[in-house]
Amino acid sequence: MTRTALAVLAAATVFLYLPLVVLAVFSFNDSALMAFPLSGFTLKWYAELAANASFHSGFVTSFLVAQPVGLLTMVIGLMAALALTAPGLRWRLAFGVMVLVPFLVPKSVLSIAQAMLLSRVFLDRGALALILAQTLVAVPFATVLVSAVLVRLDHRLIEAARDLGATPWQSFRLVLLPQLKGALAGAFSVGVILSLADLTIAMFLAGRTQPLSLIVASEFRRELRPDLNAMQVAVLALTVLIVVASESYRRLRARRRRRGLAVPAASRPVEALP
């Protein structure tokens, strides 16, 4: 690490976190006006937040929408990546471009077009439409994540497993899947994150479902308010907590595995392939 590299990273971190820090500072500031100079420390905005029922229901809704989006994104992203990197796929380029379409088309154009389509078919705007549309936008990210790992894997491992008599399903489950765990966790989080952060799709497709982003947007348009700051800080703290917890869990497991591999490595494949 050179000193320049460190300075670059420090500057980038400051740029990325400056607005969030200011947001957090004002959530503890004892004044309804959000202006410098600061006027003292308070927790009353958090107390107001805790008493606000519409935020609660919005938070629960967002959470309930984000989980299926994460799961679907992971599964469809895995399927797309497996197909994209499969030997003998015809129309590979066309398929790759097709998967990227939801990413390349501006979200608002796509959502408006989807809303127009929904006006003519049996599916209504609402939670299901929202989940599917958010998944669609997250799938390109997941596909890229998983494919990036797939192309780097040693395909001789798969061939070896097949030569030793594993069925395609066994070779997938016992050889490929364990190596994809990290990428799949990443795909899941991308789905959850994009769903939580989304406002554009929800604006057009949520129907009567009210995720947090819609509630916040209608409040923000009117005025700046410290209890909204408090809420953003709470949500942010929660997400960071989840991310840090899952990351440290992953590291712990990786360390254990490394330690475990040093002992009797020879017995492991036997129990792995029944």
Place this chain on the structure above:
Amino acid sequence: MSLALGRRHLAIPVALFVGLGALAPLCVLVVFSVFTVDDFDLVPDLSGRAWAELVTSGTYRHLIGKALLSGAATAVITAIIGYPVALALARLPTAWKGVAVVVLLTPLYTGEIVRIYAWRLVLGAEGLVNAVLEGLGLVDEPLKVLLFTPFTTGLVLTYNNLPFMVLSIWVSAEMVDRRLIEAARDLGARPIEAFFKVVLPLTTPGLAAGIFAVFALAAGEMLTPSLLGGTAGATAMAMIDSLFGTAYDWPMASALALGLLAALFGCASLAAFLILRLKGARAVLGRAR
């Protein structure tokens, strides 16, 4: 493959999902763009009215041009800022890379509207920047140019899209074989020469992917310009939204959306074509094949 159904057949359900979710709605746009609105009801009477208006109206052409310009400018700025950041990240010790990903992506966890709102606190008349400038005695009264101007839009679009650009270049930079750089140095290249002759060419695919992605993301953004751009914040997207929602002119909304898409993809393909002609991109993509 012993089974008739192979891994490649997973492409079929995925294609169906994307087809129904993205391609079908886009086809609906094409169909609706030639329909007519009659008393707040969309009727299938074919008419080229919307397309004629799109071609003749200066407003629509201006808005599409503005979207392309904003996308291109954001892509170039994020590339210039993001490139050194991505290279620095690639040099981090492995143990720190996981942390760096979290640090880089956390700002994206906040919703679009939150980021917009947070920047108002930073750039407003009583915001952080003006408070600091006044405290240092550099300005007598708050700078007005910081908020609700094209400058604000540019800054926040850069902020929103920087992580995507950094990630994209970073992936490419990680794949550069360090021995190539060492070889260049051993053969007498100065660090700056090694950068321009080895690192930069080998990271062009990541750079291209980043520019492509950020271009599409920034050009289609609606909320940031309309909430932070002030009077100059009118965008093609906001126009489509109001044609769709308020004016109930779905044919015009469809035609404008398709026009914007055509312009976007025209520019994106041109950029991709130019970048794929570069030597470095060919070397990397050739190796991957």
